[in-house]
Amino acid sequence: MDSTDDTPPASLRRLSSWLVSQTAAQAQRIINERLATAGARRYHYSVLSALAEYGAMSQAALGRHCHLDRSDVAALVAELGGQGRIDREPDPADRRRNIVTITAAGERFLAELAALVAEGQDELLAPLDAGEREQLSGLLGRVVTHHAEQRGYGW
Missing domain, CATH: 1.20.5 (Single alpha-helices involved in coiled-coils or other helix-helix interfaces)
Incomplete structure (x- = not known):
């Protein structure tokens, strides 16, 4: 075999785990590139999707739904809030907790991101x-x- 041939060994190409990881890497690349055209990252899409589907919730619940660390959620909430795409208000029942909701601007942005993600899915598949x-x-x-x-x- 030519040393410049970069075909992975057949023993790898037969492993579902290897194929899934290679596909995941391509999926991340494609989706990240698509979302970047709108100045977004996949976490923006995740957070806005969760709020649109489940409604207002605490930052902690948002993190659980999106499988994000609390500090990452706080940063995303601050960023999206600064862009007018979500609102964050103290929870009237517990002032130590914030309740997060998607705004109309956030819903429009989510629709834009969803179209980009759909294009990325089509490219990947x-x-x-x-x-x-x-x-x-x-x-x-x-x-x-x-x-x-x-x-x-x-x-």
Whole structure:
């Protein structure tokens, strides 16, 4: 074999774990590039998506839904709040806690980001037809759910 050939060994290419990690790396690259065109990162999309789906919640709950560290949530809330995309108000029941809500500007921004993410999904999954995409998502969802349940948290 030519030393300039960069094909990974067949023993790696047969491993589902290796293929998933290679796919994840491509997915991160593609989605990050798409979101960057709007001045956003994937955490912006995650936080806005959670607020749009679940409604107003504490910063702690937001972190749990998005699997983010508390300090990261605080920084994201401050950043998105400064951009007018979310509101943060003290919880009337517990002034030590903040309640976060998405604003109309945040909903518009989320729609823009969702379109970019959809384009990225299409780019990533270009070799698959609609049925194969659905099957892949279903299988990966089962794996993720299984391991989440094994660790004691749901999905």
